[in-house]
Amino acid sequence: MTRDTDVVVIGMGVGGEHVAERLAAEGVGVVGVEAELVGGECPYWACIPSKMMIRAGNLLAEARRIPGMAGRSEVEPDWRPVADRIRDEATDDWNDQVAVDRFTGKGGTFLRGRARLAGPGRVEVDGEEFTARRGVVLATGSRPSIPPVPGLDRVPYWTNRDAVSAKEPPASLLVLGGGAIGLELAQAFARFGSWVTVVEALDRLLPAEEPETGALLAEVLGADGITVRTGAKADGVRHDGDVFRLSVDAGDELTADRLLVATGRRPVLADLGLETVGLDPGARAVAVDGQLRAGDRLWAVGDLTGRGLFTHVAMYQAEIAVRDILGTPGPDADYRALPRVTFTDPEVGSVGLSERAAREQGLHVRTGTAEIPSATRGWIHKAGNEGLVKLVEDADRGVLVGATSVGPVGGEVMYGLAVAVQAEVPVERLRHMIYAYPTFHRAVEEALRRWH
Numbered sequence: 001m002t003r004d005t006d007v008v009v010i011g012m013g014v015g016g017e018h019v020a021e022r023l024a025a026e027g028v029g030v031v032g033v034e035a036e037l038v039g040g041e042c043p044y045w046a047c048i049p050s051k052m053m054i055r056a057g058n059l060l061a062e063a064r065r066i067p068g069m070a071g072r073s074e075v076e077p078d079w080r081p082v083a084d085r086i087r088d089e090a091t092d093d094w095n096d097q098v099a100v101d102r103f104t105g106k107g108g109t110f111l112r113g114r115a116r117l118a119g120p121g122r123v124e125v126d127g128e129e130f131t132a133r134r135g136v137v138l139a140t141g142s143r144p145s146i147p148p149v150p151g152l153d154r155v156p157y158w159t160n161r162d163a164v165s166a167k168e169p170p171a172s173l174l175v176l177g178g179g180a181i182g183l184e185l186a187q188a189f190a191r192f193g194s195w196v197t198v199v200e201a202l203d204r205l206l207p208a209e210e211p212e213t214g215a216l217l218a219e220v221l222g223a224d225g226i227t228v229r230t231g232a233k234a235d236g237v238r239h240d241g242d243v244f245r246l247s248v249d250a251g252d253e254l255t256a257d258r259l260l261v262a263t264g265r266r267p268v269l270a271d272l273g274l275e276t277v278g279l280d281p282g283a284r285a286v287a288v289d290g291q292l293r294a295g296d297r298l299w300a301v302g303d304l305t306g307r308g309l310f311t312h313v314a315m316y317q318a319e320i321a322v323r324d325i326l327g328t329p330g331p332d333a334d335y336r337a338l339p340r341v342t343f344t345d346p347e348v349g350s351v352g353l354s355e356r357a358a359r360e361q362g363l364h365v366r367t368g369t370a371e372i373p374s375a376t377r378g379w380i381h382k383a384g385n386e387g388l389v390k391l392v393e394d395a396d397r398g399v400l401v402g403a404t405s406v407g408p409v410g411g412e413v414m415y416g417l418a419v420a421v422q423a424e425v426p427v428e429r430l431r432h433m434i435y436a437y438p439t440f441h442r443a444v445e446e447a448l449r450r451w452h
């Protein structure tokens, strides 16, 4: 039997849930289909639980900074409150009933199952078929991309899901991948006493960010007791029941109790029936236009569009898709000022283009850099003051096209820079405004003076 509705949303992670709830609240008939948990990766296995781990780890680190600055401290880490908080407050023991009720309370119809397209405006869920009069929204997210390291497919490695649901920190941990997931989780576990080694294939940590950032993080993580191996090729892995043995650079053997694979994520496109609507199921991502349209009465939002695998991107895109589905005209998606924050300590905030990306676009680039420890606030802050601000200007237009802000509140400092990039505020104006003293963001003024 075929059921009719206005819109079917496939995948109810942050992107899909936002679309489905907003449309339902507008009185549109919406069927939301979710194979696992409504809310998706972010609340149950990603952003929120990982940030609870980081918050706890940062508390320990701050307490350890007391000697020499404010007295004595003795820190005894206990993982139990972290695991309890993730279970009880973040994930409700990995139960999504509240989210399901919120959606159905707005008038949506919820279906637990795996959906696939069956043609334009048609969706099949476990043998049941739906016709969507207004259209279908794809929001199936991403999953870990597992590299072809020999032996990896035969060992019980961790992904982010295992890491954030750990009942206790591992005594020792190997982290494959020095990107956002790898570094955030590496530092959190290290602060709870795990012996951590990070193995990154490229020549620096956070390789998509400015090189100064990777160098600074390698230093800070080293001081946290983490071993960092960059430019390292993992060429085999074994597990003997207790211990992982990772062979690196054809000779070195690294061992640990756990192995976390954090080598990127890729969109989930397989088995979605994309071929039934003329799209390529073998593509890296679902291509969308500025209104998030992927085809006739078909929209796609979130990680599967490959436009920045972040919750804030999924929600931004979701809002545009909702507007378009409701037939309200509005501007296209604009990713020029896409902000990113890696929640290490120090936080790494960045927006827009790196210096290299700007040069690759053929821009005539000028940069300015300032160090946080030598800014007044950084000097006052002392322990834990590592950081920098780097600005990237399109010199021909005299506007910032990118910026990086690393520091104790690097992600927050980045906000002002994101406004400057988004609004194309002339650099001359930024030079002649007042920066509150003594803030971390005064380093922006300093970077503007050190232009080259």
Ligand SMILES: Cc1cc2nc3c(=O)[nH]c(=O)nc-3n(C[C@H](O)[C@H](O)[C@H](O)COP(=O)(O)OP(=O)(O)OC[C@H]3O[C@@H](n4cnc5c(N)ncnc54)[C@H](O)[C@@H]3O)c2cc1C
Pocket (backbone or CB within 6 Å): 010, 011, 012, 013, 014, 015, 016, 033, 034, 035, 036, 037, 038, 039, 040, 041, 042, 045, 046, 047, 048, 050, 113, 114, 115, 116, 139, 140, 141, 142, 160, 181, 268, 271, 272, 301, 302, 303, 304, 308, 309, 310, 311, 312, 313, 314
């Ligand atoms: C450890 C970690 C930490 C992160 N931290 C941050 C952070 O601090 N800030 C940030 O902005 N981003 C962070 N991210 C990224 C963020 O989690 C993702 O960008 C976000 O979850 C993407 O949302 P989405 O809706 O596109 O996909 P998802 O959240 O992946 O949701 C997709 C949903 O679709 C469902 N689904 C898939 N196929 C089907 C199908 N055929 N039928 C029905 N349902 C289906 C899945 O079960 C899933 O629930 C983090 C990611 C990880 C892994």
Ligand SMILES: NC(=O)c1ccc[n+]([C@@H]2O[C@H](COP(=O)([O-])OP(=O)(O)OC[C@H]3O[C@@H](n4cnc5c(N)ncnc54)[C@H](O)[C@@H]3O)[C@@H](O)[C@H]2O)c1
Pocket (backbone or CB within 6 Å): 147, 148, 149, 176, 177, 178, 179, 180, 181, 182, 184, 199, 200, 201, 202, 205, 206, 207, 232, 233, 234, 262, 263, 264, 265, 308, 309, 310, 340, 341, 342, 343
């Ligand atoms: N704070 C945040 O916003 C946040 C936090 C975590 C994750 N995320 C999102 O999730 C996505 C996935 O995170 P991620 O850290 O897995 O991906 P990533 O792309 O950020 O980093 C993956 C790293 O693994 C390295 N790598 C790849 N293959 C390797 C191999 N065989 N051996 C060693 N290193 C290898 C890459 O060079 C890269 O540095 C991110 O792109 C980000 O969008 C965001």
